Amino acid sequence: MMEIFFETKDVFQLKDLEKIAPKEKGITSMSVKEVLQSLVDDSMVDYERIVTSNYYWVFPSKALHARKRKLEALESQLSEGSQKHASLQESIEKAKTGRCETEERTTLAKELSSLRDQREQLKAEVEKYKDCDPQVVEEIRQANKVAKKAANRWTDNIFAIKSNYYSAGGERSLEVAPRILEDQGHLIL
Structure with missing residues:
Protein backbone atom coordinates (compact mmCIF):
# COMPACT_ATOMS: atom_id res chain seq x y z
CA MET A 1 0.00 0.00 0.00
CA MET A 2 2.83 2.40 0.87
CA GLU A 3 4.37 1.82 -2.57
CA ILE A 4 1.30 3.32 -4.20
CA PHE A 5 1.87 6.57 -2.32
CA PHE A 6 5.65 6.60 -2.95
CA GLU A 7 5.38 5.83 -6.67
CA THR A 8 2.65 8.35 -7.47
CA LYS A 9 3.46 11.04 -4.87
CA ASP A 10 -0.20 11.98 -5.06
CA VAL A 11 -3.16 12.56 -2.72
CA PHE A 12 -5.94 9.96 -2.76
CA GLN A 13 -9.46 9.45 -1.52
CA LEU A 14 -10.56 6.10 -0.10
CA LYS A 15 -12.63 5.22 -3.18
CA ASP A 16 -9.59 5.87 -5.42
CA LEU A 17 -7.41 3.60 -3.29
CA GLU A 18 -10.08 0.88 -3.29
CA LYS A 19 -9.86 0.88 -7.12
CA ILE A 20 -6.07 1.19 -7.48
CA ALA A 21 -4.86 -1.21 -4.75
CA PRO A 22 -6.46 -4.41 -6.09
CA LYS A 23 -5.17 -3.75 -9.62
CA GLU A 24 -1.62 -2.64 -8.90
CA LYS A 25 -0.74 -4.38 -5.61
CA GLY A 26 -3.18 -7.26 -5.35
CA ILE A 27 -4.83 -6.02 -2.13
CA THR A 28 -8.50 -6.94 -1.90
CA SER A 29 -10.81 -3.95 -2.01
CA MET A 30 -12.52 -5.11 1.20
CA SER A 31 -9.29 -4.88 3.23
CA VAL A 32 -8.04 -1.57 1.77
CA LYS A 33 -9.93 0.49 4.35
CA GLU A 34 -8.57 -1.58 7.29
CA VAL A 35 -4.99 -1.48 5.98
CA LEU A 36 -5.23 2.24 5.35
CA GLN A 37 -6.64 2.88 8.83
CA SER A 38 -3.81 0.89 10.46
CA LEU A 39 -1.26 2.94 8.46
CA VAL A 40 -2.95 6.17 9.61
CA ASP A 41 -2.94 4.92 13.21
CA ASP A 42 0.79 4.17 12.94
CA SER A 43 1.39 7.69 11.50
CA MET A 44 2.77 6.23 8.32
CA VAL A 45 0.04 7.81 6.18
CA ASP A 46 -1.30 11.34 6.60
CA TYR A 47 -5.05 11.84 6.69
CA GLU A 48 -7.25 14.92 6.51
CA ARG A 49 -10.99 15.34 6.31
CA ILE A 50 -11.95 18.24 4.07
CA VAL A 51 -15.65 19.02 3.95
CA THR A 52 -17.16 15.58 3.26
CA SER A 53 -14.15 13.86 1.72
CA ASN A 54 -11.24 12.05 3.35
CA TYR A 55 -7.82 12.54 1.79
CA TYR A 56 -4.77 10.31 2.30
CA TRP A 57 -1.16 10.99 1.32
CA VAL A 58 2.44 10.12 2.04
CA PHE A 59 5.50 11.76 0.64
CA PRO A 60 8.86 9.98 0.52
CA SER A 61 10.49 12.84 2.44
CA LYS A 62 8.21 12.14 5.42
CA ALA A 63 9.48 8.58 5.70
CA LEU A 64 13.05 9.85 5.39
CA HIS A 65 12.51 12.42 8.14
CA ALA A 66 10.82 9.86 10.35
CA ARG A 67 13.77 7.50 9.92
CA LYS A 68 16.22 10.30 10.68
CA ARG A 69 14.34 11.24 13.85
CA LYS A 70 14.22 7.60 14.91
CA LEU A 71 17.94 7.22 14.19
CA GLU A 72 18.77 10.36 16.19
CA ALA A 73 16.66 9.14 19.12
CA LEU A 74 18.35 5.74 19.04
CA GLU A 75 21.81 7.32 18.82
CA SER A 76 20.94 9.54 21.77
CA GLN A 77 19.80 6.52 23.78
CA LEU A 78 22.95 4.68 22.80
CA SER A 79 25.20 7.53 23.95
CA GLU A 80 23.28 7.85 27.23
CA GLY A 81 23.55 4.11 27.75
CA SER A 82 27.27 4.19 27.02
CA GLN A 83 27.81 7.03 29.49
CA LYS A 84 25.80 5.23 32.14
CA HIS A 85 27.73 2.02 31.49
CA ALA A 86 31.04 3.88 31.83
CA SER A 87 30.00 5.57 35.08
CA LEU A 88 28.80 2.23 36.50
CA GLN A 89 32.07 0.56 35.53
CA GLU A 90 33.94 3.40 37.25
CA SER A 91 31.80 2.96 40.38
CA ILE A 92 32.49 -0.77 40.36
CA GLU A 93 36.22 -0.17 40.14
CA LYS A 94 36.09 2.32 43.03
CA ALA A 95 34.09 -0.13 45.12
CA LYS A 96 36.55 -2.93 44.36
CA THR A 97 39.56 -0.91 45.44
CA GLY A 98 38.09 -0.31 48.90
CA ARG A 99 37.06 -3.92 49.40
CA CYS A 100 40.19 -5.91 48.94
CA GLU A 101 40.67 -8.43 51.72
CA THR A 102 43.16 -7.03 54.19
CA GLU A 103 43.94 -7.95 57.75
CA GLU A 104 42.50 -4.64 58.97
CA ARG A 105 39.25 -5.20 57.06
CA THR A 106 38.87 -8.69 58.50
CA THR A 107 39.47 -7.37 62.02
CA LEU A 108 36.92 -4.59 61.55
CA ALA A 109 34.33 -7.03 60.18
CA LYS A 110 34.76 -9.26 63.25
CA GLU A 111 34.49 -6.25 65.56
CA LEU A 112 31.33 -5.10 63.79
CA SER A 113 29.81 -8.56 64.18
CA SER A 114 30.61 -8.68 67.90
CA LEU A 115 29.18 -5.18 68.43
CA ARG A 116 25.95 -6.21 66.69
CA ASP A 117 25.69 -9.28 68.95
CA GLN A 118 26.32 -7.10 72.00
CA ARG A 119 23.60 -4.67 70.90
CA GLU A 120 21.11 -7.53 70.59
CA GLN A 121 22.02 -8.78 74.09
CA LEU A 122 21.54 -5.28 75.52
CA LYS A 123 18.17 -4.96 73.81
CA ALA A 124 17.09 -8.25 75.37
CA GLU A 125 18.26 -7.09 78.79
CA VAL A 126 16.37 -3.79 78.47
CA GLU A 127 13.25 -5.77 77.52
CA LYS A 128 13.73 -7.98 80.58
CA TYR A 129 13.79 -4.98 82.94
CA LYS A 130 10.98 -3.15 81.19
CA ASP A 131 8.67 -3.65 84.21
CA CYS A 132 11.09 -1.60 86.34
Missing part, protein backbone atom coordinates in the same frame (compact mmCIF):
# COMPACT_ATOMS: atom_id res chain seq x y z
CA ASP A 133 11.04 1.28 83.91
CA PRO A 134 10.21 4.49 85.84
CA GLN A 135 7.69 5.52 83.22
CA VAL A 136 5.87 2.17 83.40
CA VAL A 137 5.91 2.29 87.22
CA GLU A 138 4.46 5.82 87.18
CA GLU A 139 1.67 4.70 84.82
CA ILE A 140 0.81 1.86 87.23
CA ARG A 141 0.73 4.31 90.17
CA GLN A 142 -1.63 6.61 88.29
CA ALA A 143 -3.91 3.69 87.45
CA ASN A 144 -3.94 2.68 91.13
CA LYS A 145 -4.97 6.21 92.19
CA VAL A 146 -7.86 6.15 89.73
CA ALA A 147 -8.96 2.72 91.01
CA LYS A 148 -8.85 3.89 94.67
CA LYS A 149 -10.92 6.97 93.86
CA ALA A 150 -13.49 4.78 92.13
CA ALA A 151 -13.62 2.38 95.11
CA ASN A 152 -14.16 5.29 97.54
CA ARG A 153 -16.89 6.71 95.32
CA TRP A 154 -18.73 3.36 95.33
CA THR A 155 -18.31 3.07 99.10
CA ASP A 156 -19.85 6.56 99.52
CA ASN A 157 -22.70 5.58 97.20
CA ILE A 158 -23.45 2.44 99.23
CA PHE A 159 -23.54 4.40 102.51
CA ALA A 160 -25.78 7.03 100.90
CA ILE A 161 -28.22 4.33 99.78
CA LYS A 162 -28.25 2.77 103.25
CA SER A 163 -28.82 6.18 104.87
CA ASN A 164 -31.74 6.91 102.55
CA TYR A 165 -33.19 3.47 103.25
CA TYR A 166 -33.04 3.92 107.01
CA SER A 167 -34.40 7.48 106.90
CA ALA A 168 -37.34 6.27 104.82
CA GLY A 169 -38.32 3.96 107.65
CA GLY A 170 -36.45 0.84 106.74
CA GLU A 171 -35.56 -1.65 109.45
CA ARG A 172 -32.00 -1.66 110.70
CA SER A 173 -31.94 -5.40 110.90
CA LEU A 174 -32.46 -5.69 107.15
CA GLU A 175 -29.32 -5.19 105.13
CA VAL A 176 -29.34 -3.82 101.62
CA ALA A 177 -27.60 -6.02 99.05
CA PRO A 178 -24.50 -7.80 100.37
CA ARG A 179 -23.41 -7.34 103.95
CA ILE A 180 -21.47 -4.13 104.45
CA LEU A 181 -19.53 -3.59 107.62
CA GLU A 182 -20.43 -0.46 109.55
CA ASP A 183 -16.83 0.37 110.22
CA GLN A 184 -15.86 0.22 106.54
CA GLY A 185 -14.45 3.59 105.55
CA HIS A 186 -12.47 5.26 102.82
CA LEU A 187 -9.36 3.76 101.32
CA ILE A 188 -6.21 5.73 102.01
CA LEU A 189 -4.65 7.20 98.92
